[in-house]
Each structure stands twice: as structure tokens, then as C-alpha cells.
Amino acid sequence: MVARRFSRVFLPVAALVFIGAHRLTAADVSLTPDQQAAELAHKALADSGAMEILTSLTTEIGPRLAGSEAEKRAAAWAQKRFERAGFDKVEIETFPLEHGWARGVEKAEITSPTSQSLIVTALGGSTATPPEGVEAEIAIFKSYTALQAAPIGSLKGKIAVVTEPMTRARDGSGYGVAVRNRSAGPSEAARRGAVAFLLRSVGTDNHRLPHTGMTRYAEDAPRIPAAALSVPDAEQLERLAALGAPVRLKLVLTPRDLGAVTSQNVIADLKGREKPEEIVLLGAHLDSWDLGTGALDDGAGVAIVAAAAQLIHDLPRRPRRTLRIVLYGSEEPGLLGGKAYAEAHKSELDHYVVVAEPDAGQGPIYKFSTGVGNPEEPTLQRIRAALAPLSILPGDNSSRGSSDVEPLAEGHVPAVTLAMDMSDYFDIHHTPDDTLDKIRPERLNQSAAAYAVFAYLAAELDGNYRAPAPVSAK
Ligand SMILES: [Zn+2]
CATH class of the missing domain: 3.50.30.30 (Glucose Oxidase; domain 1)
Known part of the structure; x- marks a missing residue:
């Protein structure tokens, strides 16, 4: 059992390292953004790296209850991985929790x-x-x-x-x-x-x-x-x-009320090569319930956004805009990490290009919905076209983001939803059965591919997803 799992994880990682070395050629810079996005998708579908991340998180840390020592260990785990991977700025922001709780x-x-x-x-x-x-x-x-x-x-x-x-x-x-x-x-x-x-x-x-x-x-x-x-x-x-x-x-x-404790958000940036002040933000939550190991909720989301960012990091050159990953703490007690982040970063609300978060299991992703000022904006059409080969349909414009990025969307930051198939998600959600063996690598890889394509194009193209200026101001 152990040996089988080892080989299943190890071989694709070895393959990825090989492909990564091959990709660092001058010719790749000549790809159009749309071609680059297609390559990203191709690579992610083969092995996005998400399975290795999720295996590490659920095995080495396990359950990560909001405000617990385990949640702090998860934050340190994430910080170390982002730093080792060469992200530009990795920070942990601590915030207070009025009530810790233990079963x-x-x-x-x-x-x-x-x-x-x-x-x-x-x-x-x-x-x-x-x-x-x-x-x-x-x-x-x-x-x-x-x-x-x-x-x-x-x-x-x-x-x-x-x-x-x-x-x-x-x-x-x-x-x-x-x-x-x-x-x-x-x-x-x-x-x-x-x-x-x-x-x-x-x-x-x-x-x-x-x-x-x-x-x-x-x-x-x-x-x-x-x-x-x-x-x-x-x-x-x-x-x-x-x-x-x-x-x-x-x-x-x-159960016991543990009184005041702390929780934390982990923030990792890939600085944009031309417009570092403009931010495309992908979130996921690091905390989980205590019964299982939070593989689906939301270890999968953590693995999807971290793998997508890593694939973009490994490209021959950085996208124009900054890609920021935020791994939020204490989502389960009520989006506490998302609210703390929105409050701590309210002065930079104008800097967000668009935000998104996977928090609905492993996928596959089947629909791309927007919550933007102009859903017909040309670069959004290019993102839709790049997602189509992943069997992702265009959705409507009613997205409010999901989970931890909702407080930003409430501050009128453009948001999108890469909707995941949740048909079987609530069979497992919040139970002792939320463990790694439920994860299907091909579903996780499709989700990571979609996030990589979306984030890369949003950061590389110059789309403006804010509300169009009012007529009187023109
Ligand atoms: Zn969740």
C-alpha cells in the first residue's frame, strides 16, 4: 500500500522535474499568452503537482482545526514550501479568534x-x-x-x-x-x-x-x-x-471553549514583471474540521491554487501582474481569515484585478462564472476559450467569489467562480471520511489546470474587470 502510493506520487514528480528543465528555453518566450495557457493546461493535466502537495499536507499535518496548534503547523508548512519554491514574498499574518473550541x-x-x-x-x-x-x-x-x-x-x-x-x-x-x-x-x-x-x-x-x-x-x-x-x-x-x-x-x-486564541493567513506573492502593484488573488483555506484530515475541505483547494501558482512560477518568465496566493485560517468558524485579510488589506482594494477561490472539493470544474463590470470584456473571452478544452462551460455574471474571497468581493473587487462538480462532495464533507484516499488525481489535476489557465491569463493579459465608468464621467 505504502509502496504503491509512493510510486504513484514519485514518478509524475520526476516527470515534472524533467519537463520543467526542458521548458526553460528561449523559444518558449515566443509563445502567445493563449499558447502558453494551453501548454500550462497540458502540463497540469499530466501532473499538476497538486497531489504531492495534498499528500504532504494531509499526512504531515493532518486535521487543522481553526485556532489550533495544528493549524499553526499547517501555516508554517505552507510558508516553508512557498519559500523553498522561490516565491518573492511569503508572510504570515496573525489575527485574534475570540473562541477556540475543542471536541x-x-x-x-x-x-x-x-x-x-x-x-x-x-x-x-x-x-x-x-x-x-x-x-x-x-x-x-x-x-x-x-x-x-x-x-x-x-x-x-x-x-x-x-x-x-x-x-x-x-x-x-x-x-x-x-x-x-x-x-x-x-x-x-x-x-x-x-x-x-x-x-x-x-x-x-x-x-x-x-x-x-x-x-x-x-x-x-x-x-x-x-x-x-x-x-x-x-x-x-x-x-x-x-x-x-x-x-x-x-x-x-x-466540548470545551478554549477562550481567546490566534489564527493566521499565509500570503505568497509571485511579483509581476511589469505591473507588480496589480494583483490576481487566488485563495483557499488551510483550516479543516477535526474529524478527518480535510483532504477535500479544503486541502484540495490549497493544493489546486499552490500547484497552479507553482506551474506559473516555473514558466520562462513571470506574468505582467502579481499573482498572490492566500491560504486563509479559520474559514470554518465563519470566514474569519477572509474577513481579517480584507480588513488588514483594505487600503489596497483598488489593486486587485480579480479574485477566486476553490472550496468545493476536488472538482472537476465544469463552469466559469464571473462577477465583473463587463462580462464581455475581450480578455475574458480569451479566458473562456482557453478553459473550453478542459470541458468548462461559460456561466453567467452573478459570481460573488466563494468563501474567504467573499469579503473582498463585497468591497467590489471583481470575482470569478470556477464552479466545481459537487455531486458527491457532500457525501464526505465535514465527516471522518474526509481523507486523502477519496482524492482522484485526474479530477484534482483538471481543477489545477483550470486555475493555472485562468490565473496566468488574468495576470498576463491587460483585462480590466472593474465596473465600466458611469456615462456622466465619460
Ligand atoms: Zn471549506
């Missing part, structure tokens, strides 16, 4: 009418039960809307359980609908008197693995312990409750 014991069992154990995991930020747990009758709701319809006080002393399923979709849109329950469900239940909250995992699998993820307590409601049930356990509870006899459940959760 504890998590156990649940049905105590009546029969005794059965259940698989649960605490939601991120959840408060603890007393050490001996809470035991209470459950009140079960088939949807978040049904919970909201319950009268205030009607759940007094009960454990609220919401079993709304998540819908599988290529564009991941089922997540946005289902995740309200995880974010706001605990406070909605607490307002109605519940002593604890359980939900059917926000996921599309039917494995006996629960999906964690952040919850948000409202200021005006008691903070009750909250956990996710694996999908089969949620269905089991539904069937049992439907039989009519009261169902009692015991829940033990002992």
Missing part, C-alpha cells in the same frame, strides 16, 4: 422504548452537556420550517430533533437550503424551551458517519448543546417516533 466526548443513546446507541458528533461551537449528560423525551420535526412553526415554550424540557434531508445537486445548492438548520436550529429550539438539539447530518450520504459544521447561537436564546446524527440514525429515530410511544434519548457532549 470532547460525544455519545448518544436511545433509552426508551428500547436501548440503542446512536452515532453523533458535536456541531462546531456547541456548548457541553453536564458530564453525566442530559436525558429527555424527543420532539421530532421533519423540517426546519416545522420546527419554526412550533409554539414558543412547546419544547420545554425536550430534546429537539430535526430530520430534514439534504438534496444532492451538481452545483451544491442543496447545502445552502439544509445548512440553515445547522446554523440556526439550536437557537430556534432553545427559544421553544428545548434542552438540547440534534439534526440529521447536512450531507447526501447514507453512511453511519455524522457531519460536523459550525452552528451559530443567537444572542437572545439559551445556548443548548447541539449535535449531528448520522443519516441512518436520524432515519431510525424517525421510524421509532412514528410508532407512537414516547422516545427518550440520552446525550453526552463535552
Whole structure:
């Protein structure tokens, strides 16, 4: 097993080094940007280097919970790799986190009418039960809307359980609908008197693995312990409750609030050869949930942008504009790294040409959407043409970026989305199963190829993606 993995990773890396040496010829500089982009794609599809990066991150660092020592080790790992690779400026920017959080014991069992154990995991930020747990009758709701319809006080002393399923979709849109329950469900239940909250995992699998993820307590409601049930356990509870006899459940959760901690963003620049002050920014988040090793979320994104940048770094000459990679900390608790970066860099908002971030697994990428002033801008047409051979379709102009670059897009920085196929992403997302063996190198390489093509052309061509000047100013 070890030997097989070694050879699978080692041989393409050796091949890449060979190709890299061959590429440093004067003739390559004569390629047009469009030809250069095609070459980048070709090389990335063969081996982008992303698999080696992701293997290193998930194996040497492992899980990287926001604000943890492991997350700091991941930042140091990234800094060292960028420095060794010859990036011009590599910096770590530290920011405060009000609350670090650590998982504890998590156990649940049905105590009546029969005794059965259940698989649960605490939601991120959840408060603890007393050490001996809470035991209470459950009140079960088939949807978040049904919970909201319950009268205030009607759940007094009960454990609220919401079993709304998540819908599988290529564009991941089922997540946005289902995740309200995880974010706001605990406070909605607490307002109605519940002593604890359980939900059917926000996921599309039917494995006996629960999906964690952040919850948000409202200021005006008691903070009750909250956990996710694996999908089969949620269905089991539904069937049992439907039989009519009261169902009692015991829940033990002992997570800890670690108080004030710090997190950090890692920033690495490839300085532009002509317009170094103009920045094309690619982001990804270094933190992960603690149950798996964050291979898909968002180790894959880290590997995709780092590999794309490395391929561009290895070209015979730098693009005109600066390519900046930002590996954000503490995305999972609520885009904290993205917000800290946008605040610390607000004086340079005018310098960003365009921003993008992969945070939806390994791909493949199937659509290129923009959020720009002029979607018909000629260089965007060239980017679309260069992405077409990778089976990437043109999308609309409604992109707001994704994850950590959203705070920049809110500051009116042009953003694009290289939409990833998320059909199977939420089978694994935020579970103990988010591990390296789920990664398919050909999917990862296609994504890295798309990012390399996009970033190279955005940095090499002179496209202006800002809103066109108002008519009165012309
Ligand atoms: Zn993520």
C-alpha cells in the first residue's frame, strides 16, 4: 500500500522535474499568452503537482482545526514550501479568534422504548452537556420550517430533533437550503424551551458517519448543546417516533471553549514583471474540521491554487501582474481569515484585478462564472476559450467569489467562480471520511489546470474587470 502510493506520487514528480528543465528555453518566450495557457493546461493535466502537495499536507499535518496548534503547523508548512519554491514574498499574518473550541466526548443513546446507541458528533461551537449528560423525551420535526412553526415554550424540557434531508445537486445548492438548520436550529429550539438539539447530518450520504459544521447561537436564546446524527440514525429515530410511544434519548457532549486564541493567513506573492502593484488573488483555506484530515475541505483547494501558482512560477518568465496566493485560517468558524485579510488589506482594494477561490472539493470544474463590470470584456473571452478544452462551460455574471474571497468581493473587487462538480462532495464533507484516499488525481489535476489557465491569463493579459465608468464621467 505504502509502496504503491509512493510510486504513484514519485514518478509524475520526476516527470515534472524533467519537463520543467526542458521548458526553460528561449523559444518558449515566443509563445502567445493563449499558447502558453494551453501548454500550462497540458502540463497540469499530466501532473499538476497538486497531489504531492495534498499528500504532504494531509499526512504531515493532518486535521487543522481553526485556532489550533495544528493549524499553526499547517501555516508554517505552507510558508516553508512557498519559500523553498522561490516565491518573492511569503508572510504570515496573525489575527485574534475570540473562541477556540475543542471536541470532547460525544455519545448518544436511545433509552426508551428500547436501548440503542446512536452515532453523533458535536456541531462546531456547541456548548457541553453536564458530564453525566442530559436525558429527555424527543420532539421530532421533519423540517426546519416545522420546527419554526412550533409554539414558543412547546419544547420545554425536550430534546429537539430535526430530520430534514439534504438534496444532492451538481452545483451544491442543496447545502445552502439544509445548512440553515445547522446554523440556526439550536437557537430556534432553545427559544421553544428545548434542552438540547440534534439534526440529521447536512450531507447526501447514507453512511453511519455524522457531519460536523459550525452552528451559530443567537444572542437572545439559551445556548443548548447541539449535535449531528448520522443519516441512518436520524432515519431510525424517525421510524421509532412514528410508532407512537414516547422516545427518550440520552446525550453526552463535552466540548470545551478554549477562550481567546490566534489564527493566521499565509500570503505568497509571485511579483509581476511589469505591473507588480496589480494583483490576481487566488485563495483557499488551510483550516479543516477535526474529524478527518480535510483532504477535500479544503486541502484540495490549497493544493489546486499552490500547484497552479507553482506551474506559473516555473514558466520562462513571470506574468505582467502579481499573482498572490492566500491560504486563509479559520474559514470554518465563519470566514474569519477572509474577513481579517480584507480588513488588514483594505487600503489596497483598488489593486486587485480579480479574485477566486476553490472550496468545493476536488472538482472537476465544469463552469466559469464571473462577477465583473463587463462580462464581455475581450480578455475574458480569451479566458473562456482557453478553459473550453478542459470541458468548462461559460456561466453567467452573478459570481460573488466563494468563501474567504467573499469579503473582498463585497468591497467590489471583481470575482470569478470556477464552479466545481459537487455531486458527491457532500457525501464526505465535514465527516471522518474526509481523507486523502477519496482524492482522484485526474479530477484534482483538471481543477489545477483550470486555475493555472485562468490565473496566468488574468495576470498576463491587460483585462480590466472593474465596473465600466458611469456615462456622466465619460
Ligand atoms: Zn471549506
